[in-house]
Amino acid sequence: MLNEWLYLGIFLIIALAIPAAALLIAGMLSPKKPNPIKDSTYECGMETVGVSWVQFKVQYYIYGLIFLVFDVEIVLLYPWAVAYNKVALFGVIELILFVAILASGLLYAWRKGALEWV
Amino acid sequence: MTGMQLIFLIAAAVVVSSAFMSVTSRRMIHAALWFVLALLGVAVIYALLEVSFFAVVQVLVYVGAIAILIIFATMLTRRALEDHGKQFNRATLMTLVIVSVIFAGLVFSLRSWPQLQSMTAPLSADQLDVGVLGLALTAPDGFALPFEVTSILLLAALIGSIYVAYERKEKKK
Amino acid sequence: MNFIYDPVPWVINWLTQLLLSWGLSENFVTTLLYLIGAVLICLGAMLFTTMLIWAERKIGGRFQDRLGPNRVGPWGIFQSIADMLKIFTKEYINPVGIDKIPFNLAPVLAVAAVLAVWAVIPFSQTVFGSNINVGILYIIAIGGLGEMAIILAGFGSNNKYALLGAFRAVAQLISYEVPMVIVLLIPVMFSGSMGLNEIVQAQTIPFIVYAPVACIIFFICSIAENGRAPFDLLEADSELVAGYNIEYSGLKFGMFFVADFLHAFTSAIVFTTIFLGGWQGPGVEQIPVLGGAYMLIKTLLVYFLMLAIRFTVPRFRIDQMMALNWKILTPLALVTVVVTALVDKAIPHEMTVIRIGALLVVNLIIWLLADRMITIYRKRNPVQVVTGKLRPLARPEFLSVAEKETAQ
Amino acid sequence: MIPLYWYLLLAALLFCIGLFGVITRKNAVGILISIELMLNAANINLLAFWRYLYSDTGDLRGQVFVIIIFVVAAAEAAVGLAMIISAYRQKQTVVANEIDSMKG
Numbered sequence: 001m002l003n004e005w006l007y008l009g010i011f012l013i014i015a016l017a018i019p020a021a022a023l024l025i026a027g028m029l030s031p032k033k034p035n036p037i038k039d040s041t042y043e044c045g046m047e048t049v050g051v052s053w054v055q056f057k058v059q060y061y062i063y064g065l066i067f068l069v070f071d072v073e074i075v076l077l078y079p080w081a082v083a084y085n086k087v088a089l090f091g092v093i094e095l096i097l098f099v100a101i102l103a104s105g106l107l108y109a110w111r112k113g114a115l116e117w118v
Numbered sequence: 119m120t121g122m123q124l125i126f127l128i129a130a131a132v133v134v135s136s137a138f139m140s141v142t143s144r145r146m147i148h149a150a151l152w153f154v155l156a157l158l159g160v161a162v163i164y165a166l167l168e169v170s171f172f173a174v175v176q177v178l179v180y181v182g183a184i185a186i187l188i189i190f191a192t193m194l195t196r197r198a199l200e201d202h203g204k205q206f207n208r209a210t211l212m213t214l215v216i217v218s219v220i221f222a223g224l225v226f227s228l229r230s231w232p233q234l235q236s237m238t239a240p241l242s243a244d245q246l247d248v249g250v251l252g253l254a255l256t257a258p259d260g261f262a263l264p265f266e267v268t269s270i271l272l273l274a275a276l277i278g279s280i281y282v283a284y285e286r287k288e289k290k291k
Numbered sequence: 292m293n294f295i296y297d298p299v300p301w302v303i304n305w306l307t308q309l310l311l312s313w314g315l316s317e318n319f320v321t322t323l324l325y326l327i328g329a330v331l332i333c334l335g336a337m338l339f340t341t342m343l344i345w346a347e348r349k350i351g352g353r354f355q356d357r358l359g360p361n362r363v364g365p366w367g368i369f370q371s372i373a374d375m376l377k378i379f380t381k382e383y384i385n386p387v388g389i390d391k392i393p394f395n396l397a398p399v400l401a402v403a404a405v406l407a408v409w410a411v412i413p414f415s416q417t418v419f420g421s422n423i424n425v426g427i428l429y430i431i432a433i434g435g436l437g438e439m440a441i442i443l444a445g446f447g448s449n450n451k452y453a454l455l456g457a458f459r460a461v462a463q464l465i466s467y468e469v470p471m472v473i474v475l476l477i478p479v480m481f482s483g484s485m486g487l488n489e490i491v492q493a494q495t496i497p498f499i500v501y502a503p504v505a506c507i508i509f510f511i512c513s514i515a516e517n518g519r520a521p522f523d524l525l526e527a528d529s530e531l532v533a534g535y536n537i538e539y540s541g542l543k544f545g546m547f548f549v550a551d552f553l554h555a556f557t558s559a560i561v562f563t564t565i566f567l568g569g570w571q572g573p574g575v576e577q578i579p580v581l582g583g584a585y586m587l588i589k590t591l592l593v594y595f596l597m598l599a600i601r602f603t604v605p606r607f608r609i610d611q612m613m614a615l616n617w618k619i620l621t622p623l624a625l626v627t628v629v630v631t632a633l634v635d636k637a638i639p640h641e642m643t644v645i646r647i648g649a650l651l652v653v654n655l656i657i658w659l660l661a662d663r664m665i666t667i668y669r670k671r672n673p674v675q676v677v678t679g680k681l682r683p684l685a686r687p688e689f690l691s692v693a694e695k696e697t698a699q
Numbered sequence: 700m701i702p703l704y705w706y707l708l709l710a711a712l713l714f715c716i717g718l719f720g721v722i723t724r725k726n727a728v729g730i731l732i733s734i735e736l737m738l739n740a741a742n743i744n745l746l747a748f749w750r751y752l753y754s755d756t757g758d759l760r761g762q763v764f765v766i767i768i769f770v771v772a773a774a775e776a777a778v779g780l781a782m783i784i785s786a787y788r789q790k791q792t793v794v795a796n797e798i799d800s801m802k803g
Contacts, residue, residue, distance in 0.1 A: 001423070004421040005170070006321075006325060007420060008423065011325075015329075019337075023542055026381075039384060058788075060458055061283060062284060065283070066469075070472075070621070071182065076255075082479060084480040084632065091256040092633055097266060097269075098269050112281075113284075115614070117609055134716065151393065156736065160713075170425045179772075182465075184735065185439075188732060213723050225711065235704065236752065238750060241754060250759070272773065282782055
């Protein structure tokens with residue numbers, strides 16, 4: 001197993017290194033003639049107004065929240081899914097219970113209107 | 119020194135330094151990004167422990183979900199306290215002393231522990247099987263109850279935080 | 292081991308013997324071979340992307356009744372190479388107020404997060420990268436790194452539109468991750484492992500036969516994860532200028548471009564591996580190299596399907612997209628998993644035909660029920676159609692009959 | 700091979716850094732990040748102990764504990780951040796000391 005992880009680690013490093021190297025080479029080849037107009041923040045040709053840190057609507061957070069809860073719960077089901085062929089019917093019933101609890105959360109968010117974008 | 123030890127040391131250095139940066143950097147978003155790096159380092163530590171499932175879950179849950187949620191929250195609350203004002207309490211120096219004392223105490227108490235130097239052999243295929251964990255989680259005499267309780271905990275967290283965070287439309291009008 | 296039947300392991304074997312005969316230690320040789328393999332796969336994938344870009348533009352052109360690239364070389368085949376040469380010599384513009392490290396790290400990370408998936412893909416029976424026992428979760432987790440790259444880009448650029456685009460993109464990606472993760476439980480259940488090798492080996496009958504609904508959900512989700520039409524809201528030009536990569540120029544932009552095209556192909560590969568049986572096909576036991584060919588053919592078919600969808604379907608509105616995910620796909624995925632688990636437990640695995648039949652019927656029922664429910668919902672809450680004055684059409688004979696009636 | 704105490708030292712260090720952050724940070728989000736770091740330190744310890752002392756016995760309590768900590772961390776992040784956002788909306792502040800509406 002450690003060997004598999006070693007390969008994965010090497011692969012990740014290479015996967016980071018190749019685009020980085022390409023960027024560096026291009027950086028050497030490319031011209032460097034900055035000027036204030038060119039370097040100004042793009043805003044459809046208008047003068048930049050205010051800081052870039054606009055306020056966000058809370059809906060982003062709500063989606064992130066529901067995603068977080070679902071993600072954690074489903075990831076916990078993966079060991080169960082691996083053992084699926086060995087578990088008895090009881091295990092499946094447990095899955096149903098688990099999913100039902102999860103689904104009731106989704107239902108709550110739905111009824112609350114938290115799933116609407118606007 | 120073997121290759122494994124070298125990898126461990128590098129990962130540990132990354133974890134510790136980025137954790138330090140994440141508790142000391144002034145801008146919250148930088149703190150969050152350093153936090154992500156620390157989490158990735160911890161995932162490498164898990165991989166060295168041969169608990170692949172947890173290494174991947176660490177990336178999936180912490181980096182993919184919790185860190186993103188923290189970044190979202192930082193964006194939502196970023197007008198307050200950003201780049202100006204003190205980021206730390208007055209008690210920084212005092213805290214440093216306390217924390218160092220705690221660390222020294224931990225190290226001291228560890229020193230006398232007999233199993234400190236214990237080593238371990240690589241895990242067998244049987245122990246690597248994630249299915250064993252799955253069976254244990256669903257067996258009625260195993261951890262079936264804690265497993266279900268976690269889902270209730272998450273349900274409570276979901277309902278509670280939606281209730282707290284969601285803008286009530288009636289109120290606004 | 293025969294070179295013609297199975298070239299890659301033959302070469303690996305030969306290299307190992309050669310290096311060992313030079314007196315290198317075994318660990319070192321293994322590491323070196325891993326390094327060579329990783330470099331070859333990464334470079335190969337990156338170079339392959341140039342071909343993909345050409346193919347996609349050409350096919351897209353045909354879909355839209357254009358010629359596509361046709362100037363550089365026969366059929367414009369060298370177009371993307373010319374583009375690549377050009378983009379290499381373009382200036383990097385560093386706008387004011389950028390956060391240097393995130394800004395430069397983002398394009399690298401975006402490509403790396405896509406490339407990293409290739410580390411676990413089994414290309415044929417004997418050619419595979421890392422066979423970790425959590426392959427499926429690894430693929431999803433790496434997707435999380437891609438989201439991180441988008442956040443870095445949006446936040447590093449010091450631009451309102453970039454930040455808005457990044458957050459929309461991340462909201463979309465994380466939302467569509469949910470049904471994807473749920474549905475991937477099904478292949479894991481059938482094969483009893485999360486390793487991609489075991490999953491492919493378990494697919495003597497591809498999982499698409501056992502779980503068509505799961506397969507469709509996964510397909511939709513992977514298109515959404517690519518950010519391709521109909522889910523291309525992240526770069527909806529009319530609303531967000533260009534999305535999170537607005538401030539990037541030169542090859543830094545090119546990297547996002549590469550990541551985008553490579554991601555589409557990669558998700559076709561992942562789809563093939565998980566649902567279409569990867570390298571499985573007639574005769575692979577005797578001639579393993581056939582597996583690679585089967586894999587390529589299946590992947591290209593899936594990729595073509597993705598292109599067809601991309602070039603024909605109009606874009607969703609963001610609320611529609613979120614509603615599709617949270618109100619349709621997620622509940623559907625949950626129901627599919629539960630029902631599949633129940634039915635599959637009830638039927639002994641030896642009775643293959645009955646098992647497949649039952650699963651198919653169940654899937655069909657789920658699909659029809661979902662369809663029925665959506666129809667009923669739509670009837671109760673009809674879509675509000677915004678109509679305006681009909682504008683003159685260049686070729687009025689293409690107006691459909693209904694439109695003609697309203698026009699009169 | 701790596702001896703067990705390397706992991707323990709790393710975890711102790713990470714825990715102390717997290718503790719430092721929890722006490723000194725003014726921003727509530729920063730406090731939350733620090734708490735997550737402390738939970739990670741606990742996870743490293745649990746998995747290292749399981750791996751070195753219990754992996755031969757077939758005892759899975761270490762792993763199950765880690766799973767529960769993952770869930771707790773997720774729940775904590777969700778609720779904590781929701782409360783921070785809610786407090787921010789009402790009081791325009793994320794400084795933990797100033798959020799004191801629960802005080803009598």
